[in-house]
Amino acid sequence: MPDLLKISLHNVRFRAYHGVHPEEREKGNDFVVNMEVSFQPRTDTILSLQDTIDYATLFDIINSTMQRPVDLLETLVQTITYNTYKRFPQLKEVTVSVEKLNPPIDKFTGSAAVTFSKKY
Numbered sequence: 001m002p003d004l005l006k007i008s009l010h011n012v013r014f015r016a017y018h019g020v021h022p023e024e025r026e027k028g029n030d031f032v033v034n035m036e037v038s039f040q041p042r043t044d045t046i047l048s049l050q051d052t053i054d055y056a057t058l059f060d061i062i063n064s065t066m067q068r069p070v071d072l073l074e075t076l077v078q079t080i081t082y083n084t085y086k087r088f089p090q091l092k093e094v095t096v097s098v099e100k101l102n103p104p105i106d107k108f109t110g111s112a113a114v115t116f117s118k119k120y
Contacts, residue, residue, distance in 0.1 A: 002040045003041065004038040004092060004093075005038065006037065007036070007037050007053050007055055007058070008037075009033070009034065009035045009058055009059060009062070010034055011034065012032065012034070012059065013030065013031070013032055014033065015028050015029075015031075016028060016029065016031050016066045016067070016069065017069040018073065018100070019069075019071065019100075019104070020071045020072070021104055029103075030101040030102060031101065032101065032111075033066070033080070033097070033098050034097045035062065035080070035084070035097075036094075037058065037084065037093070038091065038093040039053060039088070039090050040092060057088075061083050061084050061087060065080045065083060072114075073100060073112070073114035074114050076098045076114075077097065077098050077115065080098075081094045081095075081096050081116050081118050082118075085120060089120075091120055092119065092120055093117065093118065093119045093120065094118050094120075095115065096115070096116055097113055097115035097116075098114055099112070099113035100112045
Protein backbone atom coordinates (compact mmCIF):
# COMPACT_ATOMS: atom_id res chain seq x y z
CA MET A 1 0.00 0.00 0.00
CA PRO A 2 1.51 3.34 -0.97
CA ASP A 3 2.01 6.05 1.61
CA LEU A 4 -0.86 8.51 1.74
CA LEU A 5 -0.85 12.03 3.05
CA LYS A 6 -4.08 13.23 4.69
CA ILE A 7 -5.26 16.81 4.86
CA SER A 8 -8.25 17.73 6.99
CA LEU A 9 -10.49 20.70 7.60
CA HIS A 10 -12.32 20.52 10.93
CA ASN A 11 -15.36 22.32 12.29
CA VAL A 12 -15.81 24.73 9.38
CA ARG A 13 -18.94 26.68 10.32
CA PHE A 14 -21.57 28.18 8.05
CA ARG A 15 -24.94 29.86 8.22
CA ALA A 16 -26.79 28.45 5.23
CA TYR A 17 -30.28 27.80 3.87
CA HIS A 18 -30.46 24.06 3.16
CA GLY A 19 -33.49 21.94 3.92
CA VAL A 20 -36.79 20.60 2.66
CA HIS A 21 -38.97 22.85 4.82
CA PRO A 22 -39.79 26.41 3.70
CA GLU A 23 -38.75 27.88 7.07
CA GLU A 24 -35.28 26.37 6.63
CA ARG A 25 -34.90 28.22 3.36
CA GLU A 26 -36.10 31.46 4.98
CA LYS A 27 -34.46 31.40 8.42
CA GLY A 28 -31.44 29.26 7.65
CA ASN A 29 -29.54 27.05 10.03
CA ASP A 30 -26.05 26.58 11.40
CA PHE A 31 -23.89 23.89 9.81
CA VAL A 32 -20.50 22.35 10.54
CA VAL A 33 -18.47 20.76 7.75
CA ASN A 34 -15.55 18.38 8.17
CA MET A 35 -13.41 17.11 5.31
CA GLU A 36 -10.51 14.73 4.95
CA VAL A 37 -8.66 14.08 1.71
CA SER A 38 -5.86 11.60 1.03
CA PHE A 39 -3.32 11.50 -1.78
CA GLN A 40 -0.02 9.90 -2.60
CA PRO A 41 2.79 12.47 -2.45
CA ARG A 42 5.04 12.63 -5.50
CA THR A 43 8.10 13.39 -3.39
CA ASP A 44 9.48 12.12 -0.09
CA THR A 45 9.42 15.63 1.37
CA ILE A 46 6.87 18.22 0.28
CA LEU A 47 8.47 21.62 0.01
CA SER A 48 6.09 23.40 -2.34
CA LEU A 49 2.36 24.12 -2.41
CA GLN A 50 2.33 22.67 -5.94
CA ASP A 51 3.23 19.27 -4.48
CA THR A 52 0.30 19.11 -2.08
CA ILE A 53 -3.41 19.89 -1.79
CA ASP A 54 -4.06 23.52 -0.89
CA TYR A 55 -6.46 23.53 2.03
CA ALA A 56 -7.53 27.10 1.16
CA THR A 57 -8.81 25.70 -2.15
CA LEU A 58 -10.59 22.91 -0.25
CA PHE A 59 -12.31 25.59 1.82
CA ASP A 60 -13.29 27.48 -1.35
CA ILE A 61 -14.94 24.32 -2.73
CA ILE A 62 -16.88 23.79 0.50
CA ASN A 63 -17.84 27.46 0.78
CA SER A 64 -19.14 27.76 -2.78
CA THR A 65 -21.21 24.59 -2.37
CA MET A 66 -22.65 25.72 0.96
CA GLN A 67 -23.82 28.99 -0.62
CA ARG A 68 -26.20 27.16 -3.01
CA PRO A 69 -29.26 25.90 -1.09
CA VAL A 70 -30.29 22.27 -1.60
CA ASP A 71 -32.91 20.10 0.08
CA LEU A 72 -30.72 17.33 1.48
CA LEU A 73 -27.48 17.00 3.41
CA GLU A 74 -26.76 13.97 1.24
CA THR A 75 -26.68 16.25 -1.80
CA LEU A 76 -24.23 18.57 -0.05
CA VAL A 77 -21.71 15.90 0.94
CA GLN A 78 -21.79 14.25 -2.46
CA THR A 79 -21.46 17.55 -4.33
CA ILE A 80 -18.54 18.70 -2.17
CA THR A 81 -16.84 15.32 -2.66
CA TYR A 82 -17.26 15.27 -6.43
CA ASN A 83 -16.20 18.91 -6.85
CA THR A 84 -13.11 18.26 -4.74
CA TYR A 85 -12.08 15.28 -6.86
CA LYS A 86 -12.78 17.23 -10.04
CA ARG A 87 -10.36 19.94 -8.86
CA PHE A 88 -7.78 17.48 -7.46
CA PRO A 89 -7.89 14.25 -9.52
CA GLN A 90 -4.79 12.95 -7.71
CA LEU A 91 -6.92 12.29 -4.62
CA LYS A 92 -7.26 8.67 -3.50
CA GLU A 93 -10.02 9.26 -0.96
CA VAL A 94 -12.37 12.06 0.08
CA THR A 95 -14.59 12.06 3.17
CA VAL A 96 -17.02 14.89 3.87
CA SER A 97 -19.52 15.30 6.67
CA VAL A 98 -22.11 18.03 7.07
CA GLU A 99 -23.85 18.52 10.40
CA LYS A 100 -27.04 20.55 10.80
CA LEU A 101 -26.87 21.95 14.32
CA ASN A 102 -30.56 22.70 14.87
CA PRO A 103 -32.72 20.48 12.68
CA PRO A 104 -36.41 21.42 12.73
CA ILE A 105 -37.63 18.26 14.44
CA ASP A 106 -40.28 18.68 17.11
CA LYS A 107 -38.99 17.90 20.64
CA PHE A 108 -35.53 17.01 19.26
CA THR A 109 -32.37 18.16 20.98
CA GLY A 110 -29.13 17.56 19.14
CA SER A 111 -27.84 17.71 15.61
CA ALA A 112 -28.14 15.67 12.43
CA ALA A 113 -25.22 14.77 10.18
CA VAL A 114 -24.46 12.94 6.97
CA THR A 115 -21.04 11.62 5.96
CA PHE A 116 -19.93 10.49 2.49
CA SER A 117 -16.65 8.74 1.67
CA LYS A 118 -15.41 8.00 -1.82
CA LYS A 119 -12.26 6.10 -2.81
CA TYR A 120 -10.70 6.69 -6.21
